[in-house]
Amino acid sequence: MAIKLTTLPYEIFVGLRYTRAKRRNHFISFISMTSMIGIGLGVAALIIVLSVMNGFQEELRSRILGVASHMQISGVDNKLADWPILAKEVEHAPHVQAVAPYIMAQGMLSYGQSVQGAIVRGVLPVDEDRVADLGRHMRAGKLTDLKEGEFGIVLGAELAQSLGVILGDKVVVLAPQGQFTPTGIVPRIKQFRVVGIFQIGMYEYDAGLALIHMADAAKLYRMGSDVSGVRLKLDDLFAAPRVTTALVAQLQGKGNYYISDWTEQHANFFRAVQMEKRVMFIILALIVAVAAFNIVSTLVMAVTDKRADIAIMRTFGASPSSIMQIFIVQGALIGVIGTVFGAIFGVVIALNIETIVPFIERTLGIQFLAKDVYYISELPSHLLWGDVAVITVMSFILSLLATLYPSWRAARINPAEALRYE
Structure with a gap:
């Protein structure tokens, strides 16, 4: 009523x-x-x-997490020798969905008269696609076109534009770790074929990141069976600080590892x-x-x-x-x-x-x-x-x-x- x-x-x-x-x-x-x-x-x-x-x-x-992982465990001096054992141990930790190894190094890319510095990341395409969303940001080619021994390379869109390259072009990658010769130290040089171009929409990555197969990166940078670290994807990205704390306690005394998550890597931003x-x-x-x-x-x-x-x-x-x-x-x-x-x-x-x-x-x-x-x-x-x-x-x-x-x-x-x- x-x-x-x-x-x-x-x-x-x-x-x-x-x-x-x-x-x-x-x-x-x-x-x-x-x-x-x-x-x-x-x-x-x-x-x-x-x-x-x-x-x-x-x-x-x-966009940031399309390239950067939720968490990463890296070794001292950019080398992690026992990464398969470490990967098996952490992949069963709470909230961890996927683990992928990587090799991270600096390089100089050259094409014709153009030269650009970049971060070169060696990845396993299938594993990398599980820890990051880079595959859906490909403008040309596919991440799986990176194959062991074929020395393919995937470039950011801004980096490719600066060099003036397209799919199929061959760029020269110079590794700063040189080799000793009678004439002095000569940087290691290898030619790579552009098999893909990605665009995240973040200038930091589009203009300064290049991806190659991890086996090719190991040969270029003489890493042997070592990697720089492993990247982790979580089911809840906001749980990263808690997972970091738990893994620090879990891995304590088992080696020298540096564990970081996305909130630390991009904290100021x-x-x-x-x-x-x-x-x-x-x-x-x-x-x-x-x-x-x-x-x-x-x-x-x-x-x-x-x-x-x-x-x-x-x-x-x-x-x-x-x-x-x-x-x-x-x-x-x-x-x-x-x-x-x-x-x-x-x-x-x-x-x-x-x-x-x-x-x-x-x-x-x-x-x-x-x-x-x-x-x-x-x-x-x-x-x-x-x-x-x-x-x-x-x-x-x-x-x-x-x-x-x-x-x-x-x-x-x-x-x-x-x-x-x-």
């Missing part, structure tokens, strides 16, 4: 009545509407911006992204605060306009706390309506931003993130309902705080003074 408005406590009833426009207080109603719109826009902007920043963070994390997100939250929260405190001016004018009404209610026995509650209800209603509509608008935009932005770009004939400037050419969005909850609660609390001073002033009005000139 519907509840009649008159069954509500009279403080709520009067507060709701004051929110509606009357013939002599249209300006106050206009200020109330402005406050609602301001709060709504602030809440929506905060939700949309945080969702976009979450999207960027997720996109960058996925992700801290910077997180710090930027917090700063943006504070800045946009101030916008919501400014809009919320517009309620103060609205209620101050409402209190001035309703002095006679307040005096009459006091004369009929209304307590100061009841008068205060009336104006708290009026201000809180403004905050609730603005917050709810802002949250709905922000959620709708955040969930559809990947459709809305291309539509705006096509309509206006512009591109917000040009492919030749930014590596992420689409605006990503990842809505977290926890963020929405925090923003809406914060907005409501700010709105509620903004009602306290005007409501307190209304409760202090002296009935005799208010009715003297009426």
